[in-house]
Amino acid sequence: MSTDPSETPERALVEQLQRRLRREQAARATLEERIRTVVADHKRLETELVRYRDHFESLVSNRTAELMRTNEHLMRENRERRLAERARRAFEDQYREASLMLETMLDAIPDIIGVQDGNHRIIRFNKAGYQFFNMDETEVIGKRCYELIDQGAPCDHCVTRRILETNEPAQLEKYIDTRGIWMDIRAYPILDMDGRLFRIVEHWRDITDLKRSEMSLMESEEKYRTLVENANEAIFIFQDGRFVFSNRRAREMARRLGLQALRKPLHRLIHPPDKAHDDDYYALRLNGRDPKPAALSFRLVDADDELIWVELNTVNITWQQRPATLNFLRDITQSKLLERRFQEAQRMDSLGTLAGGIAHDFNNLLMGIQGNASLMWLEVEDNPSLTEKLKNIEDCVDSGSRLTKQLLGFARGGKYVVKPMDMNQVLRHSAEMFGRTRKAIKVHGNYQSNLWTVMADRSQIEQVLVNLYLNAWQAMQGTGNLYLSTNNVVLEEAFVAPFEVPPGRYVRVNVTDTGAGMDELTQRRIFEPFFTTHEPGRGTGLGLASVFGIIKNHSGIITVQSRPGMGTTFELFLPASDQAPGSDALSLQSVETGSETILLVDDEDYIIDVARLMLEGLGYRLLVADHGRTAIDLFTEHQASIDLVVLDMVMPDLDGEAVFKALRAINPDIKVLFASGYYLMDQADELLRQGHTDFLQKPFNMHQLSVKIRRMLGGSEGEGREAQAAKRV
Template sequence: MSTFTDSARSFIYSRAPRDVTEGFHKDQEKLLIERVNVILLLGWTLVPLFGLIDYILYPMHFNRFLAYRLISAGCCFLLYLANRKWRSGSINLYLGIIAAYIVGFTIIKMILETEGLSTPYYAGLNLVFLGMCAVLTVRVQFLAVHSIILYLIYLASVLIFGRTGSVAISIANNTFIICTMGIVLVASHVGYRLRCKEYLVRRELEETQSRLKGYSENLENLVAESERKYQVLVDNADESIFVIQDSVIKFPNPRTIKLFGYSAKEMENMPFISLVHDNDKIMVAEQKERAKRERTISISTFRIVRRSGETVWVDMNAVSIEWGERPAFLIFLRDVTEEKMMEAELIQAQKMEAIGTLAGGIAHDFNNLLMGVIGYTSLMLLNKSEADRHYEKLKNIERLVQSGADLTKQLLGFARGGKYEVKPTDLNELIGKSSEMFGRTKQEITIHRKYEKYLHAANVDRGQIEQVLLNLYVNAWQAMPGGGDLYLETNNVTLDAAYARLHSLMPGPYVKISVTDTGRGMDQATQQRIFEPFFTTKEMGRGTGLGLASVYGIIKNHGGIINVESEPGKGSTFSICLPASQGQVEAKKIQPVEIIRSTETILLVDDHEMILAVGKEMLKALGYEVFAAQSGEEALAIYREKGDGIDVVILDMIMPVVSGGETYDRLRAADPGVKVILSSGYGIDGQAAEIMARGCSGFIQKPFSIGELSGKIREVLGRPIKG
């Protein structure tokens, strides 16, 4: 389409090849002659008839004006006879132009003899411009030149020889004339462009039809000459090729047989429409009828159903041909299922990215709210013994806050992966422990494990992947309400460049985890939406719809991929591929959280008043001296004044005007040895990871308890407790 548009534009502005221009002029010559005939016919018929206007408006000039009109009409009649005799485009064009000048001069003469600039006869010039520009099939530049010349002759004549009359009327008359000229010139230009485009379309269509006809004839000749050549050409083609005649398939090549899954004998005389997916049959039938009617190539994309019941997307090119002296279609089919999958994955990725950004923002804001709750709860618990009647209630609040924090971790896992501690991990061991724990609570499920003996380690955050596995276990359990089998399998796999490129991955070694259930399965529509946030097949109140969305986000942010295969009634298989690691798996160390008090000085920076207030109280409860700042600028001012006495800065990452990252950089510039703990409702990835890479001392994610805060401060200070 772009090539045609460029050709049309070049053609219109005289940059087309000479043969195209000459062809167009020759094509338009007959039309030009006919239209000049129209102009001349109008000239020698309408010019005298308009004498009735003279009789009504200017009866005193009627006889003289009638003479002018008859002379003008006679000239037009003679030109009409000449136009019918001569058949040369340029001569015929100038006959029409001469007629326009003759009629125009006649009208100008009558204008001069009536009221000059105020005469109503100016409308006659409008008719001349309309007739010349709207009827003649030539470039607008040519018509514009002659229109302007005629108008200037009129204007000069009335200004020099005409009566002055009313200035307002003369301005109005000239405005109407100029507007009429402009409108008819634009209309003429549009008409000329349309004729150019129509000519190019016809030319290209003729060339295409010529090529198709030649191809069809050559193909028929080759078949007639040698059956062996036909076998080599068609049987080894990578596309499915066959003929449809009388609505049935004939002469299918081996690729067609392989594509549909039927034998050659079964396919002979099989109605083609019976192989088309039910939802696409009407569209395919319409395409077939159009190709038959227009005898052009018909291109369409639709689904076919193989003998096995599998649905396959194909591109079809249908060419209307004569086969055995009867109409038929030569069909080319190409399997584009993989391309459709890539397109669907791209759309899914874009959708998930957009919703992920929203989910991450919600999680961040919610973590800030939870920070206030857990902070004040920690402070209250600090002064309560287990025997206190409110102790258990406060612990319940703490547990509920932790549940809320777990929910936001799922949101962050979906949005940005939420990878807190990425290191080489033994996935066999992780799957074993997580499935053992799950199996103890769901004894109606029989778990089958099949592990790769020498499985590669994978660079993952253990907590996040454990969350992924538990989500998949729960999903499988919910798909088997009456109990069933859960199959867990691990393998070392290598993704080649083609597959990796298809899924936007890096080629190389991967660890594959397969989780298979024997549950009710899913249809295609559910599979397409299964990883969307807040999409759930559970009844109202039984699920948030964040589980599999979180799984998708975590795996994607680990540089991996997750796929699902399922059929209704046949269970589901979730397959995960994670990049293999060359690192060694380290034993996990568990350190108990204890509250450590000290007396250092801390600068707390956060733009939320509530978080600033609760943080200040938590730090004071731990024995620290606290300076509080509600913005980056305020923090920098305090540090410039009291920096020598400040031991640690706890800095919020997301702040207006001066962000946490910029504040950190300016603190480092003022004091390269400053110790900063970065605090955020987001995980330690993205912007936080960049700040940590620039030398930040530590990171703590909101919401955090007083114990976690005290431990992080001592970890960063790395020196004996004061006081």
């Protein structure tokens, strides 16, 4: 509901005081008129009295002469004399009554009424005057008016002086320091019969409360003005097709939009796709002819052709007794950006969950193929034709594995070997390798010294960088400039909120190309799996999707900034670490066998069949469970003989985490090798931190399986449980 500023309590109070002042002014004018009337009557009576007295004396003289001339007229003359005396007394009584009435009226007035001569000397006051100065008549009469308020000279703009100069009424508002009050002083001249000034009447009224009200009103207006001027929203009043009021933020936005330079009305700067069906709709709203109070969100095009998201609220008001609209225009560009980022993050999380499930099932299938191929190698070493076919099968499995790794990179998982590392070193190494293969691309590096360390999987971060380099190379059509930079940054809560990561220290990596750039629609979809702008057969659409997933899985942020024809910049933000950079350990290359007892837990029959043959082929004794409950029962029964558990992470009844906790409750020192086609990062990291655990990504071959097992069991080929027990002792 709109609020008319003219109806505020302060305004109502001012109007009430003004009405009261006008009534009192009217009453004072009436009183002053009556005073003048009484004074005039008094003068008239005096004149009449003189005339009657002269007449009476003439009559007396005439009558006396007549008495002397004749006795017969004596009685009549005496009677006429008595009548004349009675009339004189009647006139005197009327004069005294008028004087008393005037005195009573003056004393009844609460304001100070005083009479003084032209030398500022007081002749008399009414009762209010004596009370105000706390003096009686004898103490006041003869004093100068300014002496009564402890001054040595007349006031500045003295009303008495002005009357002496102009013979016209004068008015002054005077603050009396000694009393701490404001007085409204008005003076009026008293003229004699010849029009000469011989007295001055002064009327003093206490206006302290009125002054305080005025000052309160001024303070209120000043607060309102300060509030409006410093508001973060652009506030303006629109009336008769023009801006009649605007605050500081509105003026800044007007300059940004170039309203004065472009000489366009505001509604003409609206981005065309955001306009209503009626081209004049926004103009009607600004002019108060749209009754809907809801806020409108749309984009404006500024003087630099940049888009600004704004929200407009319009309220119909009355401004200077005419209809107008009060408008609140808020820049919501940053809010819209955060909203879009949040929606994109939610969509990518959903796609990541889907991608993880697909990768898990696909890796299990590849595990079956790879496992059988590994077993076949043991039987066909002397058959060249079959070994070639097996090699082709493993190449296909390897290709499929790389594809699922990209899916896993996009999914919620995929960090395998996380270590502290120096992003400057990784960037230099990856840029050098890329530059050797793409010599037409000039790589420019700007790396901050003393760069903070990050905790990351080096191979995956290198995969991210290579994908970004290749994307830039394709955007630049094989030739151009690639700019790489790093620096330390501290991100605030407002920036990181849409990405669901904590604020704090981050390492920023910028990858900028001089390619064709992208429009806004393409930018919104580039991280989606299988989305590509290339022709069919020239890309899987998983490169940038895996980039997004890997950075997300590292609790990082990735953003893109691009415009058609202006190139593209990818910004990576990785959480900083206080640990010193480390180095990657070398992997063992030989296939190792053993004789220990292993409990294999998996819910897929073909995985069990393949893993059984692989483990038994490596010399291990095997116990098999096809679901979690069976695994717990078997381990409870054979825990004394089980050296290692190979445990699938994703199972229908009890998942790997639940089975692991149950086994650890039975034997806290049991060694567990998690094997899964889908690495659940948060879940697996927590399990791996508990010790005596490791992770093996499906699909794996016999070499990878054997090396992982020997690492965990901590012995060479043929070293059994008894030897390890002796070592522990």
